[in-house]
Amino acid sequence: MKVVLQNMVRVRFAPSPTGPLHIGGVRTALYNYLFARKMGGKMLLRIEDTDQTRYVPGAEDYILEALKWVGIEIDEGQGVGGPHAPYRQSERKPMYRQYAEQLISDGKAYYAFDTTEELDAMRKQLEEAKVDNMSYNAVTRMQMKNSITLPKEDVEARIANGDAYVIRLKVPLKEEIRFKDIIRDWVVVHSSTIDDKVLLKSDGMPTYHLANIVDDHLMKITHVIRGEEWLPSAPLHILLYKAFGWQAPEFAHLPLLLKPEGNGKLSKRDGLLGNFPIFPLEWKDPFTGEIARGFREDGYYPEAVVNFLAFLGWNPGTEQEIFSMDELIDTFTLDKIHKAGARFMVDKAKWFNQHYLKEKSDEELASEILDIRQERAEFRIREKGHDFALKLVRLMKDRVVFSQEMISEVPFIFETPTVYDEEIAKSKWNDDARKAMSVIKESIQSIDNQEFTSQNIHDTIFPALEAAGIKAGKVMQAFRLVITGVGKGPDLMLTLEILGKAEVTKRIENAVEVLG
RNA sequence: GCUCGGUUGGACAAGCUGGCUAAGUCAUCACAUUUUCAAUGUGAAAAUCACGGGUUCGAGUCCCGUACCGAGUACCA
Numbered sequence: 001m002k003v004v005l006q007n008m009v010r011v012r013f014a015p016s017p018t019g020p021l022h023i024g025g026v027r028t029a030l031y032n033y034l035f036a037r038k039m040g041g042k043m044l045l046r047i048e049d050t051d052q053t054r055y056v057p058g059a060e061d062y063i064l065e066a067l068k069w070v071g072i073e074i075d076e077g078q079g080v081g082g083p084h085a086p087y088r089q090s091e092r093k094p095m096y097r098q099y100a101e102q103l104i105s106d107g108k109a110y111y112a113f114d115t116t117e118e119l120d121a122m123r124k125q126l127e128e129a130k131v132d133n134m135s136y137n138a139v140t141r142m143q144m145k146n147s148i149t150l151p152k153e154d155v156e157a158r159i160a161n162g163d164a165y166v167i168r169l170k171v172p173l174k175e176e177i178r179f180k181d182i183i184r185d186w187v188v189v190h191s192s193t194i195d196d197k198v199l200l201k202s203d204g205m206p207t208y209h210l211a212n213i214v215d216d217h218l219m220k221i222t223h224v225i226r227g228e229e230w231l232p233s234a235p236l237h238i239l240l241y242k243a244f245g246w247q248a249p250e251f252a253h254l255p256l257l258l259k260p261e262g263n264g265k266l267s268k269r270d271g272l273l274g275n276f277p278i279f280p281l282e283w284k285d286p287f288t289g290e291i292a293r294g295f296r297e298d299g300y301y302p303e304a305v306v307n308f309l310a311f312l313g314w315n316p317g318t319e320q321e322i323f324s325m326d327e328l329i330d331t332f333t334l335d336k337i338h339k340a341g342a343r344f345m346v347d348k349a350k351w352f353n354q355h356y357l358k359e360k361s362d363e364e365l366a367s368e369i370l371d372i373r374q375e376r377a378e379f380r381i382r383e384k385g386h387d388f389a390l391k392l393v394r395l396m397k398d399r400v401v402f403s404q405e406m407i408s409e410v411p412f413i414f415e416t417p418t419v420y421d422e423e424i425a426k427s428k429w430n431d432d433a434r435k436a437m438s439v440i441k442e443s444i445q446s447i448d449n450q451e452f453t454s455q456n457i458h459d460t461i462f463p464a465l466e467a468a469g470i471k472a473g474k475v476m477q478a479f480r481l482v483i484t485g486v487g488k489g490p491d492l493m494l495t496l497e498i499l500g501k502a503e504v505t506k507r508i509e510n511a512v513e514v515l516g
Numbered sequence: 517g518c519u520c521g522g523u524u525g526g527a528c529a530a531g532c533u534g535g536c537u538a539a540g541u542c543a544u545c546a547c548a549u550u551u552u553c554a555a556u557g558u559g560a561a562a563a564u565c566a567c568g569g570g571u572u573c574g575a576g577u578c579c580c581g582u583a584c585c586g587a588g589u590a591c592c593a
Contacts (some may be wrong), residue, residue: 016593051592116591127517135589166591184521193519193589201591208593232520232588255522256587263585315530319540335532340522341586347542348528358555398555424552458551476551488553 009041011223012077012216013067016048017059020283020292021066023344024227024257024266027309031254032225033072034310034332044219045077047088048212050205057286060088066280070302070309071325084219089211096206099214099244100167100199104147108243109199111165112136112146113158135195138173167200169209169240177235182223182252182334189235197236209233213240216249225252225334228341229265252334255313258341266344268292276346280305295349299402304352313342322355354401366390368403381407381414391498395490410490413498416507417485420515424477424487429515432470433478439468440479441508444501452501454493482511 013029015021036043045067047060064079076082086092103109114122122140141148146168147155159165175191199210206214216224231253241248257266260274271278271292281294295305307323315338316323316331323331357365366389370382381389392413396406407414443464447456465472480492483504489495496504 014593018593048593054592112591119591164591168591187520189519195589198591203591205591207591212593227587228521229587229593235520253521258586261527265586311529315540317530317532317539319530321541338529340529343528345528345542351542354555399553462551473551480552486553490554492551 007220007222009036009039009222010044010220011036011041011225012044012046012219012221013072014046014048014212014215014226015063016051016054017056017063018051018054019056019059019285020279020281020294021059021063022266022268023278023280023295023309026066026070026280026305027257027312028225028227028254029067029072030070030306030309031314031332031334031337034328035223035225035334036075037329038332041222042075043073044082044084044221045074045079045087046215046219047078048208049088049090050201050208050211052090052203052205062281062283069280069296070306089206089215092211092215093205096210096214097200097204100206100210103169103199103243104167106243107170109167109169110141110147111155111159112141112144112168112196112198113150113163113165114144114146115164118145136168137171137192137195141168141170141196164202166198166202168196169199169236169243171196171236171239177238179234179238179248179251181231181234182250183255183337184231184253184339187231187234191235191239194236194239209236209240213237213244213246217241217244217246221249223250223252225254228253228256252337255338256341257312258343260344260346265341270344274346299404300349300353301356304349304356307352307356308349311348312344313337322352350401357400357403358397362390362393362397365393365397365403365406369393369406372404372407388498391494395494395498399490410495412484412486412489413495416503416510417483418514420481420485420511421487424481425515428475428478428481428487430478433475434512435468436465436470436475436479437482437508437512439464439470441505444504447501449501452497454491454497457496458493482515483507 011032013025013032015025015029033043035041045063047063049055049060060078067074074080076084076087078087081087100109104111119136122136122144126140136144143149148170150158171194172191176188177191177194178186178188181187197209198207200206215221234251234253238248258264259266259270260276266278268278277293277295277298277300279292279294280296282297283292283294284290285292296302303324306325306328307321310323310328310332311321314332314336317336360368366386369392370386370389372381381392392406392410395413396410400406400409440461443460444457447460462472465475476492477487480489481487483492483495483499499507
């Protein structure tokens with residue numbers, strides 16, 4: 001019997017800790033995770049902190065917490081450990097140099113001693129000469145200071161002397177580089193359009209390209225699923241795999257997340273302008289103290305964010321839109337990911353949130369709103385207790401997108417109105433309304449405090465109004481105005497129940513006095 | 517500039533290897549329900565598939581060109 005051993009799928013999410021994890025990064029992580037789970041593979045987390053100048057304290061913890069919040073579990077890597085530790089590239093630093101030097105001894109890379117000024121001068125010169133490829137490449141490297149043009153002794157002397165240098169990849173002059181992207185199919189690029197990329201920086205740190213390829217190989221990554229912004233450098237990565245003589249993993253380049261309106265990819269600024277979060281969690285900048293809002297703090301449920309994110313660039317091809325994480329894992333396939341950029345429509349996220357909110361039980365929601373940090377101390381919902389919260393949930397559940405709106409949307413539940421909507425008052429506050437108020441006030445007195453329920457109130461008020469010759473429908477809006485100060489809102493009878501007999505009576509008296 | 521992508525109703529967005537009347541969601545409108553506004557339910561209207569050629573019996577789907585949009589083009593990732 002023949003046993004076919006297939007390599008276990010291993011994917012990785014490899015963010016760099018330069019700030020809070022962008023929501024697009026969360027989507028990338030999610031797709032990696034879904035694919036890994038679907039295939040019974042492993043999900044790794046690697047921290048790509050090779051740029052020491054951009055390191056931001058707290059960013060790594062933020063990444064871990066954000067992934068945890070949305071429910072992405074890491075099998076191996078930073079935070080959980082594993083056989084390929086360390087998983088932080090800065091801690092793997094010595095390794096990369098070895099690999100870079102290996103390429104040099106194989107003739108696939110070289111030392112370059114050019115200073116930033118010299119490079120700028122070269123670029124400027126080429127620009128003026130209107131040369132197409134204004135880059136360090138097979139042609140221009142012959143005019144620069146590197147281990148190809150300089151005599152061997154000179155190179156050795158410079159290194160021994162401690163001169164700054166970088167290691168660059170020797171990109172072939174004319175070669176067709178092709179690879180098959182899972183989402184984009186064949187991608188073909190000519191090597192002449194790629195420059196001799198720096199592999200090892202003068203500070204001894206690798207660039208993204210080197211570190212990424214070395215680590216993916218060492219960590220036995222089988223599928224690289226990343227954003228489309230990496231597509232142009234994928235041929236370079238293929239070249240690197242070739243130079244090392246390693247087998248390249250499969251690639252899948254995800255469509256970009258686009259601005260909700262207009263053109264361009266989603267950026268931090270869009271969140272500020274559009275008044276919606278762009279990060280999974282709230283983030284306080286450690287340098288400026290500036291606070292960026294998060295989906296979590298805005299009141300989004302992680303299920304909703306996951307569902308929303310899953311559909312940003314992917315679609316199951318059916319009409320089903322609501323997916324739990326487990327259902328996503330079942331359904332997800334890379335070939336259903338589209339090529340076109342996905343527009344970041346926050347309204348859709350709200351739609352999902354509303355859906356998941358409605359799925360929650362009243363009890364769950366009640367304890368949620370009891371837990372909400374109170375923006376306005378006078379509301380003091382916690383003091384009002386569990387039963388009150390439960391009633392509020394019954395009143396508001398169908399009307400809100402976020403649980404905190406069950407409080408914020410109904411200030412009149414907490415405070416006696418002092419001003420009354422003028423438009424409504426003008427059209428609805430008339431003799432009938434005045435008469436109705438006294439009828440209502442009186443009939444309410446007959447209800448026992450304990451029995452002051454929406455049903456009882458309804459059954460008492462409506463017949464009383466009718467008996468007084470008033471059409472209930474005609475004065476209900478006025479009654480609402482009296483109780484809430486505004487013309488629209490949740491179920492009135494239930495509102496009355498929540499307010500209680502004494503408060504309702506008081507409000508009627510107040511309103512009659514103010515409205516005259 | 518160069519390299520690589522994208523372009524389907526008002527918005528988002530399905531449509532895999534070309535084949536009968538081009539999904540669905542949001543928004544809009546109508547009706548139902550209701551004490552209002554929402555929510556909910558039912559139904560309606562709405563797309564010469566960016567444009568121009570070509571291949572084919574047949575193209576949103578394949579090829580070429582044009583336009584527009586985007587990504588990349590660092591000792592950033």
